[in-house]
Amino acid sequence: MTRVLLAGFAGSMGQQVVKLVKEMPSFEITAGLAHHLKSNDPAEYGLPAEAKLYTSLAEIPADAADVWIDFTVPASVYQNVRYALENGYRPIVGTTGLTDEQESELTELAKEKGLGGLIAPNFGMSAVLLMKFAQEAAKYFPDVEIIEMHHEDKKDAPSGTALATAKLIAEVRKPHQTAPEASESLPGARGGDYQGIKLHAVRLPGYVAHEQVLFGGKGEALTIRQDSFDRSSFMSGVKVALEKVQELDSLYVGLENIL
Amino acid sequence: MTRVLLAGFAGSMGQQVVKLVKEMPSFEITAGLAHHLKSNDPAEYGLPAEAKLYTSLAEIPADAADVWIDFTVPASVYQNVRYALENGYRPIVGTTGLTDEQESELTELAKEKGLGGLIAPNFGMSAVLLMKFAQEAAKYFPDVEIIEMHHEDKKDAPSGTALATAKLIAEVRKPHQTAPEASESLPGARGGDYQGIKLHAVRLPGYVAHEQVLFGGKGEALTIRQDSFDRSSFMSGVKVALEKVQELDSLYVGLENIL
Amino acid sequence: MTRVLLAGFAGSMGQQVVKLVKEMPSFEITAGLAHHLKSNDPAEYGLPAEAKLYTSLAEIPADAADVWIDFTVPASVYQNVRYALENGYRPIVGTTGLTDEQESELTELAKEKGLGGLIAPNFGMSAVLLMKFAQEAAKYFPDVEIIEMHHEDKKDAPSGTALATAKLIAEVRKPHQTAPEASESLPGARGGDYQGIKLHAVRLPGYVAHEQVLFGGKGEALTIRQDSFDRSSFMSGVKVALEKVQELDSLYVGLENIL
């Protein structure tokens, strides 16, 4: 039985993790961390009756669990993960906000302690596989464009996942424009440009979060598409991370790197 | 039996029309017009042996056929259609290049002569139906974006069909931006804008000519897509025009208006 | 101000209607019908404070509202709509379960009373438009197949909407098989058959309710697709019905018939 400490158990992502772990017979949440508690009763949060609830890092003993799952807030995540590693926990981190420097530092610390773990900005398996496959396909199909579709309230364009996909593709192909001479009668029609890769962002009500990568070659096309319909989609990736975390020999960044 | 005069029979579209008419039992090509002829033998062009070949308008008598199909060049089309109407032919015109003024003038002339006919910039049934349905759907789904995908050699963006679709949609909805506050970290990511309708143009090898209209509403989406794989696709629309031209009471512009 | 009586206001669809009407300035819910009430306070159900709550047909006076919206249960719907018409209400009915005979009878009664209204098995605008467009496109593209995708818990295949779409298409094309000689190395690979129209049903977790109609012609293809992501999608159709119900001159069956 692998014991799990869940930091951020009262939040919406934390509650999804609670449900997930209940369905995994070899895992159990034995401890939870939350800065503010409405109740001291673990059952109020769907946790096992014997789970210990903590409201600060200092209260947490070194053997409360084997794995530390972190879905908290950017302001806490660095301290949390440092504390986890120093006390022998293997971290699985879905909280965003770590700088590149902090990631390096934590990776170094994990090495010293001989602990594996995972920091992942995106735990949606369909998004992670899309990025992985897109990078691989770009070696054979250098001509590629990205279309992402999101709900009308999304404020930034293109989405972080679309941009991350473009970066992965750019690593494996020579920068070039596919149709450099196309002229736009409506400015922006050809989309945004990242090193010659065009990105198009659609914003419409009804849509949730969707991404397509379109590859074209002589006489053929390859398209990879992912659809996220709701937040529960992130749990498939957390599940994979939990199943693999005990075998990881270092602290990885990116779910795709442990697949 | 309806008799057809085919102007531009030696061109690639003209040759498609030759094949089409052969498969329509109630129609026959009885005359052809081409400014330059490599051969005087109709069989060389796939035409019936008894078809008359002409190389100038002046040679063509008034009773050479019932219907005048025109797939020639922008420089000739106005004169051709005027000649056709003046001599009692019902025109079906796929040649582009008529100005709005010329269209009005020809429509007026057709009225005087009591002749019906059709001028259509696009004879692809899938494209024409897409435009028709898109306009109808926009009454119920005012939030809409357009994505078109073409081969890498297409020089203009967005495509004429995509822009024509946006114009049809704009006629039936109030101008508005769907996600006005979205900010672009890559300029152009949100696409080109026509009265608040975003248009995105993809250019990739392998692709031919494709268009999607995406509608979004609360909790649902509607998508209309058309794919043109080759030039033979235009013939479905010419066939419909031939079948309806005898009943048309005036000169229509746009295949969608006779459906 | 149009006054609305809402039968079934406590159910999940009823509660969606409550939200919808609040956003429509010219409409107001003035009365509600539900057989069992947990509370006599309209505010508990999101209704205006002055709305009257009834628990049986007999209690409802003839002038409680102008329009009767019915999202109740198959066992009640016939009696409800009959009562509505007899007492001068224009009905908008989303409850399923009326037989063809009952529909005819109610249509006749509406005629006698000079009342318009709508009975609609599907209020999802994207599904209704898909069916309408599919029927129209089939006149020009007689070769067509249908693919529907639903969540893994859906028990019947194909879906009611997919079958209804096939029936509409069958009305306007001659029955024929598109590829009659294809042999199946896996039985069922070519799908289910309705008068020569092939239907394919996909069942996968993650999916909600989606339908595609694929038309193919020489060198081109046309695809119409709709996605329903959640129940709120039905409200777009109820909104259209409310806006049009006062002008309807008879009792219509099918939202597509009042578009």
Added chain:
Amino acid sequence: MTRVLLAGFAGSMGQQVVKLVKEMPSFEITAGLAHHLKSNDPAEYGLPAEAKLYTSLAEIPADAADVWIDFTVPASVYQNVRYALENGYRPIVGTTGLTDEQESELTELAKEKGLGGLIAPNFGMSAVLLMKFAQEAAKYFPDVEIIEMHHEDKKDAPSGTALATAKLIAEVRKPHQTAPEASESLPGARGGDYQGIKLHAVRLPGYVAHEQVLFGGKGEALTIRQDSFDRSSFMSGVKVALEKVQELDSLYVGLENIL
């Protein structure tokens, strides 16, 4: 400069290879094999003037080229490849018709001779990548269905590529039915079944050769799609094979195994 012998240079696939090699500066066709020749002039087939043309295996010397590309016929392929290996050529084989036994035997022979090469039933890169990615994705998304779409003249259903994809997926997931209780009101609606994987085959005019693999998971979906628009699409895979063949240490079966 790598020298290529092209067996089957006069056929339609052979002629595609001729065009491909012309565009690859480090490769040259130095010899060709065809059983019947209309002309002895290499230029008639688009080949370099100094290319040698042979009409039987016996005429071909051991040093006519480095690589043997084979696009011939099932009846010849085994003898051809055996001859190639025995005479020191590295084979790239696109001809179908080898039995499993013959493949094993040739693999053994290549080993003895210390020669690498490739036998590939499908050289379309988009189809090959689709199969590779589908197998990988199935480890994380065990619920999956396949839809393939082909022109109306295709006689078998499902397509060989779709079935090959299902087999690759079946290797990595436990056999199970995704929605076992779904009942079919139209027999075949749920598709063909290969070890619990449903396959759906669409046949429509206009379509060429297309395949989609649909994965569904909690709250998300992943779709991989490939489109083959014409035969030129196979050349991308032949190009990859040519670029890699000199480094291959044995005779591989399946383009995906050398990517």
